Amino acid sequence: MNIVAVTACPAGVAHTYMAKKGLEKAAKKLGHNIKVETQGSMGLENEIKPKELEQADLVILAVDTKIEKSDRFKNLKVYEVPVAAAVKNAEKVIEDAIKKYFG
Amino acid sequence: MELESLITKELIDFNVPAATKEEVLRKISAHLYKAGRVSDEEAYFQALINRENATTTGFGRGIAIPHAKIKEVTVPTISVLKLNAPVEWNSLDDKPVNIVIALAVPSNAKGTIHLQLLAKLSEELMEDDFVEKLHKAVSKDEIYQYITNVFHKE
Numbered sequence: 001m002n003i004v005a006v007t008a009c010p011a012g013v014a015h016t017y018m019a020k021k022g023l024e025k026a027a028k029k030l031g032h033n034i035k036v037e038t039q040g041s042m043g044l045e046n047e048i049k050p051k052e053l054e055q056a057d058l059v060i061l062a063v064d065t066k067i068e069k070s071d072r073f074k075n076l077k078v079y080e081v082p083v084a085a086a087v088k089n090a091e092k093v094i095e096d097a098i099k100k101y102f103g
Numbered sequence: 104m105e106l107e108s109l110i111t112k113e114l115i116d117f118n119v120p121a122a123t124k125e126e127v128l129r130k131i132s133a134h135l136y137k138a139g140r141v142s143d144e145e146a147y148f149q150a151l152i153n154r155e156n157a158t159t160t161g162f163g164r165g166i167a168i169p170h171a172k173i174k175e176v177t178v179p180t181i182s183v184l185k186l187n188a189p190v191e192w193n194s195l196d197d198k199p200v201n202i203v204i205a206l207a208v209p210s211n212a213k214g215t216i217h218l219q220l221l222a223k224l225s226e227e228l229m230e231d232d233f234v235e236k237l238h239k240a241v242s243k244d245e246i247y248q249y250i251t252n253v254f255h256k257e
Contacts, residue, residue, distance in 0.1 A: 010154075010157065011154065011208075013218070014160070014170055015162075016222075016225075017221075017225035017226050018226065018229055021229040022229050040222065041172065041208070041218050042218050042222070084195060087163075087229075
């Protein structure tokens with residue numbers, strides 16, 4: 001499955017990047033492709049490209065704050081969780097997201 | 104600025120006695136104030152508490168990363184405390200914390216190398232072997248080495 005994700009937290013110093021790593025590791029383990037964009041204190045990094053968005057089966061938002069460019073995801077299958085969920089157990093986040101939209 | 108200025112051996116402490124999360128955060132605030140890293144001890148303490156109240160920074164496996172990004176921080180800083188006994192932190196895995204990695208970031212920091220290094224360190228904390236190394240470390244030198252190694256990692 002092709003997944004795109006955004007992680008963001010209020011300070012944008014630590015959890016944004018922990019959640020990114022968590023999702024990347026979990027996706028690899030579960031055999032999915034994932035692109036994780038971070039919206040932290042350094043602004044928008046590893047930005048999701050239009051082509052990646054086009055090919056995305058699923059969007060995961062692990063965010064505790066309002067994100068930029070959220071209109072990119074309208075009409076897509078979006079699963080939103082607090083950033084801590086992706087730090088604690090990113091595998092579960094991905095599995096739950098898939099379960100929600102793909103049964 | 105040297106990358107290593109983010110953390111010095113003076114900012115690492117072992118066998119720190121503390122009964123509560125608040126006490127740990129008090130000690131960190133006092134330490135960073137004395138080290139000239141924050142200009143207002145109370146402001147930094149309050150910011151750490153506010154952050155904890157929003158959501159816990161105890162991410163599991165015995166480690167917490169309290170942090171604050173405020174104007175009263177004068178130098179971007181990483182400080183590491185190993186506690187002499189685990190402290191309750193309402194962690195994501197419900198386990199108490201015995202390693203505290205405190206981050207202090209000036210509010211005007213934007214796109215700096217220091218933020219990139221903190222991001223790198225945060226990512227590395229998701230690696231089990233890195234966490235294991237921090238738990239096993241018995242000297243300031245070891246902790247210093249492990250953390251600065253992360254900065255130099257590609």
